[in-house]
Amino acid sequence: MSGGADPLREPAGGEIAGYRIESRLGRGGMAVVYRAHDPRLDRTVALKLLAPELARDDVFRQRFTHESRAAAAIDHPHIVPVFEAGETDGVLYIAMRYVDGLDLRHLLDRDGPLAFPAAVRIAAQVASALDAAHERGLVHRDVKPGNILVARGTDSDHPEHVYLTDFGLTKKSLSLTGFTSVGQFVGTLDYVSPEQIAGRPVDGRCDEYGLACVVHETLTGRPPFVRDDDTAVLRAHRNDEPPAVTAARPDLDGAVDKVLAKALAKAPDDRYPTCLAFVAALRAATPGNRRPVAGPPPWAGPVLRSGPFARRR
Template sequence: MAGERPAGDGPPSPAAAEPGELDGRTLAGYRLEHVLGRGGMAVVYRAEDLRLGRTVAVKLLAPELARNETFRQRFVRESHIAASLDHPNIVPVYDAGEAEGVLYLAMRYVRGRDLRALLDREGPLTSAQTVRIAVQVASALDAAHAHDLVHRDVKPGNVLIAEGTDPDHPEHAYLTDFGLTKKSLSLTGLTSVGQFVGTLDYVAPEQISGRPVDGRCDVYSLGCVVFEMLTGGPPYRRDDDLALLWAHLNDPPPDVRERRADLPAGVGAALRRAMAKRPGERYGSCLEFVAALRAGAGAAPGVLQAGAGAATAPRPDGPPRPPAWARPVFEP
């Protein structure tokens, strides 16, 4: 710890440093500037890529993770998969590796704020803005699922909101933190007995009970996030964590119209199905959920209602349409 080093010692090694102690240090070619955020197993710095002269975000994982060989191997493998995800709504991963006993991940630095900060500042969003953000997050999740990556921790804090490109697209959403450590932790014995990965307000029932998960657990979590975007609060409000876990496991999804009577009934129906207790009763993909949400809200259906996962056919009078996952971003 910082206070335990004798006076006159040099700067702490990255493996022994506390968050914030590394400000100004260089690690693996990145000059760490200041802490952007921190969690139980990682801290994220704003940093300068000294090789290319660009600003990046560098995630440093807890030192004990680097000492677990099984985790290290999974980290390298899953980092390569994450770096291969070329999608306009996924924060690009530039680099990953180990330096001075610390595993690190370098990714694009997104200027803006996260959805958590947006909701805290503005409260409930309009249905139109909710759909705009949700369709971008859903598109990113489905792209990850196509590569057999399940996020497992979809929450407002993992959705970054940057300035959009034009009045029709006033915000650009990026999904971040694909849980490279989360899946690995659960498989390497680095989580305690009974502990699961995920944030309590948005965690799917199968994660709580320890059953196998697939992309449908992200459908559930996205449903919880959409509920909060529309109402200003998560679907289940309980006094303690155990009661909250019980609610996710056993209580029926709340009716969003009890908190916002102005919403059409179709919005509530879409959310109830997305947050069904059994994965098989949910939508098969995140874009399928958002298509139903958009239709229920009375928004222009566009390409989503026609079937986001359908095969793409060339237009007879123009170039081929974008692939299915990109249509919500590049088409109205």
């Protein structure tokens, strides 16, 4: 990367940390993601660059490098593999597998709410990834549709393959709050847990809360707490009861409301002990307590080529 260039405005054809930039995939408030080529191994990667001010925060920089390496050590079929993480010219970067698919944010914006079986299949794969990370002491803290990639599966029994991404910004240990040392909030307001908002210590159950918010949106088309401004959203997460899913989806059993209410409990101790336990309860919350039969995959058209963070809320 040429000296003095703004890494978040790097033009196509540039080079960063040995990766040749091909195109920009997406941009958020704290980072930009490019499709890039790794000439050393002749492969395409998704290259994420963090905002320069984060690299100037010594605590965040050290934690990012350590936890990205910890995430890279997780070999799990539903976690986007991390190839490399580091710092170059004062910019933090993380290179990940490029996934040929689309993110759940894009899918919901395009197609609207999903069929219950498809929503459960996606949630189960995300839950499996989260529980695997929690077993290693990693808490994701930003579970949202934009961080869930959906690619084509292998056959009719597995119509989609889901990846959870953005582990480069996870927070390790139970003692960390929802803020970096420079005062930046980690998380997305529509999916953030009450304990994160309050700045209290968190564990994997905050990710369960975020996943429950995502499930609510996959079933209804809206996250549970839609308000007029950010302050009202935060207040609702801390104080309001989630709306019943069945109000928007009368085709679902009332047991679904009870399961989501428990996963969205204000106190972590009142939620399910793991993300997979939440999904198991969700799966059972069907008429007659039967496991849902295979439903149609959530594709209304051809799979679009996109990488991580293609469209992010």
